[in-house]
Amino acid sequence: YSPFADKGEWELAEWLINNTNQQAMDEFLKLSITWEWTQPSYQSKYIFMKLIDQLPTGPDWKCELVQVRGEEPVESNENDDAAANDDGIEELKLWLCDPVACVRELIGNPAFHGEIAYAPEKVYTDCHGTTQRYDEMWTGDWWWETQVS
Numbered sequence: 001y002s003p004f005a006d007k008g009e010w011e012l013a014e015w016l017i018n019n020t021n022q023q024a025m026d027e028f029l030k031l032s033i034t035w036e037w038t039q040p041s042y043q044s045k046y047i048f049m050k051l052i053d054q055l056p057t058g059p060d061w062k063c064e065l066v067q068v069r070g071e072e073p074v075e076s077n078e079n080d081d082a083a084a085n086d087d088g089i090e091e092l093k094l095w096l097c098d099p100v101a102c103v104r105e106l107i108g109n110p111a112f113h114g115e116i117a118y119a120p121e122k123v124y125t126d127c128h129g130t131t132q133r134y135d136e137m138w139t140g141d142w143w144w145e146t147q148v149s
Contacts, residue, residue, distance in 0.1 A: 003054040005041050012040060013048070022049075056109075059101035064094045120144040 001010040016025050026045035028034060042048040069089050106112060117138035125131045134140055 003051045008038070009040055012038060013042075013051070016048070017052070056105075058105050059097045061095055061097045064096065065091050066094050067091050120147050 001007055004010045004013055016028070020028065022045055025048065029040070029042065029044055029048065034040070040048075042051055067089050069087070107116065117136065120138050120140070120143040122129075122144065123133045123135075123139045125133050132139075137143060
C-alpha cells in the first residue's frame with residue numbers, strides 16, 4: 001500500500017480522492033475526530049497530495065496529429081476533435097505510448113501478480129475433459145495453436 005502506511009490509510013486516501021474536493025479534504029484532515037480515530041500519516045492536503053504524487057503513473061502518453069482522407073465529406077463542429085479541410089482530409093489526434101513500456105508496466109505492477117497468463121491452457125468444465133471452457137484469451141484455441149506451431 002506504499003506510499004501509505006497500511007490498507008486502511010490507502011482506502012481513506014482512495015475515498016478522499018474520489019469523493020471530496022481539495023478544500024473539503026483539507027477540512028476533513030484537520031478535524032479532531034480524524035486524528036482521534038483514523039490517525040492518518042498525512043496531516044494536511046499538501047502532505048496528502050505529495051503522497052499521491054509518489055504513486056506510479058505508468059508509461060508516458062504522447063499525441064500525434066495524423067491526416068487521413070475519408071470516403072465521404074466530413075462535417076466538423078466545434079465539439080469535434082477532427083478538423084476537415086476542403087480536400088476531405090481530416091486531421092485526427094492519435095494518442096499512443098510505447099508498447100514495451102506498457103507491457104513492462106503490466107508485468108511489474110503488483111496489482112496483477114498472479115493474474116497474468118503467460119501460456120495457453122486447456123480448461124474444462126467437467127472432470128472428464130469433454131467440455132472446454134472459453135472465457136479468457138489464454139483458454140482459447142487460437143493461442144494454443146499459435147504456441148504449438
